[in-house]
Amino acid sequence: MEQTQTNQEGLNVLSLFDGISCAKLALEKSGIKINKYYSSEICPHALAIQNHHYSGDTNFIQLGDxxxxxxxDLASEIDLIVFGSPCTNLSSINPVDRRGLEGTESKLFYEAKRIIRDIYLFAPIKKKVYFLMENVASMTAKDRDIITSxxxxxxxxxxxxxxxSADLAPANRRRLYWTNIPNVGVPEPKPIKYQDIVVNGYVDKEKANVLLGSNCTLTNGIFxxxxxxxxxxxxxxxxxxxxPTEQKLLEYPFILHKSGYIGKSRLGFDEYDFPNGCYRLPSVLExxxxMTIPDGYVSDVPKVSKTNKLKAIGLAMTVDVIAHLVSPLKKI
Incomplete structure (x- = not known):
């Protein structure tokens, strides 16, 4: 039987394309001790959020690009590698450049593979290296099979x-996960709804749509x-x-006109106001x-604009799904 290391002293983790470090949040939520957490990220807004939480933590090590x-250089230490390489050219929602793994951003998967391969090859004998990769479920079967191969x-x-993610979160987010963590599978669904997490107002869907880097507008976004x-x-x-939807679309233009909102400026409006008289967009907190990220983890960070906070969240991993997938490591 293959020998594996214990995690009594904590796992050493490498998170590539780390974003706002949701992998760290997930490991902590699953009760897995982290010894050292190596983070590779270059987005200044994500780094600002990281630094707000971990700038004084000597076990949180930023590696950059x-x-x-x-x-x-990391092979002797790393126990677990987590990454979600860019989905930009893989996602079906990209109407401009869907070259898959040959695309400008999504080809960075091969940089991740290079790093993982070297860590695996140069790891100490009998040391088990685990990995977890996330990416969009809407990629082509060809790209999915290439990644698997x-x-x-x-x-x-x-x-x-x-x-x-709707199994564990109030929003849809269909993702593929590749891993060698044993005993992983689809989680038992939790009865959490979109309406459960809103601060004020009402929704018309049980689960929110997948979060993206940008949302609808407050003028004609309803269409x-x-x-x-x-x-x-x-x-x-x-x-x-x-x-019904048809009735909403008929009534909304009159509500918008009555409100006087023309979309030129949101100054003077709070996140929880309804400036167009009809609807608002989810706040940073919501x-x-x-994404099952702890309240305030992003929303309370100073000196990062609301727009950039929402972009960072839209690019993040669903914390509770990652926690579910890594939880078997507690028993190893």
């Missing part, structure tokens, strides 16, 4: 699981919301929220909740 990391060149025990099923809205009145 994934392209400049040498896996051999590339990872299987390194690990003999690669498993692929498809999970919709995008229904015709393209993109973005998330919260309505001022329950009666309006409960109406967006955290949609």
């Amino acid at each position: 994934v392209c400049k990391i040498e896996g051999i 590339e990872l299987s060149e390194i690990f003999y025990d690669v498993k692929l699981v498809k999970i919709n 995008r919301y229904y015709k393209m099923n993109i973005g998330n809205l919260i309505y001022k009145d329950k009666k309006f929220a409960d109406q 967006s955290e909740r949609l």
Whole structure:
């Protein structure tokens, strides 16, 4: 039987494309002790959020650009590698450049593979290295199979699981997860709804749509919301929220006109106001909740704009899903 290391002293973790360090939040939530956490990230807004929480933590180590990391330098330490390489050119929602793993951003998967391969090859004998990769479920079957094949060149025990975050969160987020963590599977659904997490107002869906880097507008966003099923809205009145879609689309232009809102400026409006008289967008706090990120983790960070906070959350991993997938490591 293959020998594996214990995690009594904590795992040493490498998180590539780390964003706002949701992998760290997930490990902590699952009760797994972290010894050292190596973070590779270059987005200044994500780094500002990281620094707000971890700038004084000597066990939180920022490595910068994934392209400049040498896996051999970390091979003696790393127990677990977590990453979600850019989905930009893989996602079906990209109408401009869907070249998949050949695309400008999504080809960074191969940088992750390079690092993982070197960590695996140069790890101490009998040391088990675990990994967890996340990416969009809407990628083509060709790209999905290429990723599986590339990872299987390194690990003999690669498993692929498809999970919709809606099983554990109040928002949809269909993702593929590749891992060699044993005993992983689809979680038992939790009865949490979109309406449960809103501060005020009413929604007309049981689960929110997937969070993206941008949302609908407060002028004509309602049409995008229904015709393209993109973005998330919260309505001022329950009666309006409960109406059929066609009736909402008929009534909304009159409500907008009556409100006087023309979309030139949101100055003077709070996140929880309804400036167009009909609906608002989820706040930063509510967006955290949609991704099962702890309240205030992003929303309370100073010197990062609301727009950039929402972008960072839209690019994050669903914390509770990652916690579910890594939880078997507690028994190893």
